[in-house]
Amino acid sequence: MFRILRKSLKTGIVTGQHDASSTSTPTVAGESAEKARSFRRSLAIREVDSGSCNGCEMEMNALMNPVYDAERFGIHIAASPRHADALVVTGPVTVNMEKALKDAYRATPDPKLVIALGDCACDCGMFKGSYAVTGPVERHVPVDVKVPGCPPRPAEILQALQTLMGHAGVAVKGRALKPKG
Amino acid sequence: MEDTSEAVRKIIEGFGSIVLNVEAVHGLPVVKVPKEDLPVIAHFIHTAPSLRGTLSLQWAVDLRPGERRFQLYYLFSLKERGDWLVLLTELDGDDRLFHSITPHIHAAKWYEREIRDMFGLIAQGHPDLRRLVRHEHWPKGAHPLKKDFPWNTVMERRQGEYAFRRIDGEGVLEVPVGPIHAGIIESGHFRFSVAGEPIMQLELRHFWKHRGVEKVFENLSLVNGVSLAEKVSGDTSFGHSLCYCQAVETLMGVEAPPRARYLRTIFLELERLHNHIGDVGAICNDTAYALAHAHCARMKERIMQLNDRLTGSRFLRGVNIAGGVTVNLWPYHLDEIVHELDEIEEDFTELTQILFNNASLADRLETTGVLNERTAWDHGVMGVVGRASNINRDVRRDHPFAAYKDFTLKVPVYHYGDVQARMRVRIDEVHESIDLIRQAHERLPEGAITAACLPAAHPGDWALSAVEGWRGEILYFVMAGQDGMIHRCKARDPSFVNWPAIQFAVLGNIIPDFPLINKSFNLSYAGNDL
CATH class of the missing domain: 3.30.460.80 (NADH:ubiquinone oxidoreductase Nqo5 subunit)
Known part of the structure; x- marks a missing residue:
């Protein structure tokens, strides 16, 4: 117990040690911005995988690691859509996941936000037209913000979520764990 | 031979x-x-x-x-x-x-x-002909990989329900889990039958994420298939794309130049490293050991940032192409890799020493989720899970690809088959990977990183290729079609083989230990469902 605490003290704080997002901030349209206003201080997210390759899931997980530590901005992951303010949907919506996605959307209390994460969720990516895919996400549930990328980097996801929450003024200024080159 | x-x-x-x-x-x-x-x-x-x-x-x-x-x-x-x-x-x-x-x-x-x-x-004569990939709402007669089934068919929905195996009896409960899980995990369904806490039966219902990967492959040319192979299972982007490229190279009769093969080795080991370190942390997290998880997540993030600096992709995407790699590593890159890995190895060693001295952690890991050797062999279980159950197989040693024939490789094998053994295999492989990268760094040959030309593949010809990804043996069967297209591509992630085995590993364990056992297998849903 003391050894791991000592190790943590020795390691110090790593939060924020990443490159800043280099993509432009997504725009949040009128009604979405209105809805998002209720979640300025805290946003409970339910992640729904509708057929992604697991890349976006890994980056969502990375968002919770000590380096990005999204919790410091009030962003946390809810275990059920019933506890969520926002759904983060990844993947092109497969025929098999279509119903589960709609169920999760219905189970989320209003007002709610939907974030389409990754190229597949935004426009089906390479799977556009496939017999097994019925997406993109916005065909089935209304989408408030799209975060493109394959997969988007955690810094980009964090930036999008902060924009959504109206934190634009406190955008993270990152610095890599190790300097470049 | x-x-x-x-x-x-x-x-x-x-x-x-x-x-x-x-x-x-x-x-x-x-x-x-x-x-x-x-x-x-x-x-x-x-x-x-x-x-x-x-x-x-x-x-x-x-x-x-x-x-x-x-x-x-x-x-x-x-x-x-x-x-x-x-x-x-x-x-x-x-x-x-x-x-x-x-x-x-x-x-x-x-x-x-x-x-x-x-x-x-x-x-x-098959004992169980229930549907596997096709869920019950698929129409009758829809068999996507038949050539007369158009790739962009819009399927109608019909009613139907999967017939789970049931255990009836006093006090026997069914616990359905999924397809959407509590954490940030992929989609899949687990159906437990329990009496009290111990699990009597687990049945998987997967393929929620079936995207029609193998059919989409048939729309692509041999050269362009790489980018789809990268998306078969995101966490193994490099392993899958490498395996695909090797099959295509065999079909075209070209070989990647020596430097490209060394670089592929380095990248494949980097992918193994960040996944294994992340998994060790995730196993700890499922025993509520959050501090160890935080340390591992930090180290994993460091390697993924390194990947990003080296190749412009945290998942090493866009690196492999038929005939070689697109990214060259310059001396300062290589020094950076070795320097980073020296620090990470010291960091990780210190952490694992703390982990192995933790009695309450050992209590959760030992004898939990035992997959015995016989069951593992019967199901052809492979990779990390196999090696923890005394299945001594590793493609890197048995069928050397990339530059592995130039290196000595120690393959860690344990015979307990419990969560602890699977974690130990991962920890040993972390050290082995770092060692391999050091060896590759010392002997990296000079020269080109892509083959000079890509001859056309002969239609109807096929090739099989294997890569030891971080989960285990990835296999690709690629058959060339007319005009440089793919006639058939069978992608096989080790998850497809290892998933059924988890149904045996959980028997007699309690449901609260299932996430821990599942994490110690850490199988891909996307790579399984295709």
Whole structure:
């Protein structure tokens, strides 16, 4: 117990040690911005995988690691859509996941936000037209913000979520764990 | 190869009058037999003491429009060293029936259900012909990999429900979990039957994420297929794209230059590193050891940032192409890798020493989720999970690819088969990977990183390729079509083989330990569902 605490003290704080997002901030349209206003201080997210390759899931997980530590901005992951303010949907919506996605959307209390994460969720990516895919996400549930990328980097996801929450003024200024080159 | 020809000789000795044809396809022995006799020969390969072949892959090919025939291939890995042998049988014209080998070889169970769903070919004598890939709402007669099924078909929905195996009795409860899980995990369904806390039965219902990957491959050219291979399973982007590229290179008759093969080795080991370190942390997290998880997540993030600086992608995407790699590493890159890994190794070693001294952690990990060797062998379990159950297989050593034949590789093998063993395999492999990268760094040859030209592949020709990804053996079967297109691409992530085994590892454990056991397997849903 003391050894791991000592190790943590020795390691110090790593939060924020990443490159800043280099993509432009997504725009949040009128009604979405209105809805998002209720979640300025805290946003409970339910992640729904509708057929992604697991890349976006890994980056969502990375968002919770000590380096990005999204919790410091009030962003946390809810275990059920019933506890969520926002759904983060990844993947092109497969025929098999279509119903589960709609169920999760219905189970989320209003007002709610939907974030389409990754190229597949935004426009089906390479799977556009496939017999097994019925997406993109916005065909089935209304989408408030799209975060493109394959997969988007955690810094980009964090930036999008902060924009959504109206934190634009406190955008993270990152610095890599190790300097470049 | 000597052992394999020995195997072929044994088969001819015993079944000479039956065998139709023996040939070598790109160095791989292929024995063609009539469909009626296939189960007998498969059983012989599986049980003969000198062969002891496990089924590594079974797949079908629709040869239309060229010929009205279906082909069924069975890939066996023989004995300890894992030499390969392919059995081939053909179904002519409108023949839709073949003989199941599942009654003798458990490993064929999902493959034969998959072939039935995707091709409409029915394995006679299969003990369980419920749908696997096609969920119950799919219309009848939709078999996507048949050539007369358009890739962009819009399927109607019908009613139907999967018939789970049920245990009836006083106090027996069913606990359904998924497809959407509580954490940030992929989608899949687990159905537990419990009496009190211990699990009596677990049944998986997967394939929620079926995206039609293998059909989409058939729309792509051999050269362009790489970017789809990267998306088969995101966490193994490099392993899958490498395996695909190797198959295509065999088809085109080119070899990646030595420097490219060394670079591929370095990248593949980097991918293994960040996944293994992340998994060790995730296992700790499922025992509520959040601090250890935080440390591992930090180290994993550091490697992913390193990947990003080296290649512009945290997942090493866009690096592999047919014939080589697109990214060269300059001396300052290489120094940076070695320096980073020195620090990470010290960091990680310190952490694992703390972990192994933690009695409450050991209490959760030891004897939890035991997969015994016999069950593992019967199901052809491979990779990290196999090596924790005394299955001594590693493609890097048994069928060296990229630059692995130049290196000495220690393959960690444990025989307890519990969560602790799976974690120990990962920890040992972290050190092994770092060591391999150091070796590759010292001996990295100069020269080109892509093949000079890519000759056209011969239509109808096929190649098989294997890569030891961080989860285990990835296999790709690629058959060339007309005009440089893909006629058929079978991608096999180790998850497809290891998923059924988890149903045995959880028996007798309590449901609260399931996330821990599942995490110690850490199988891909996307790579399984395709």
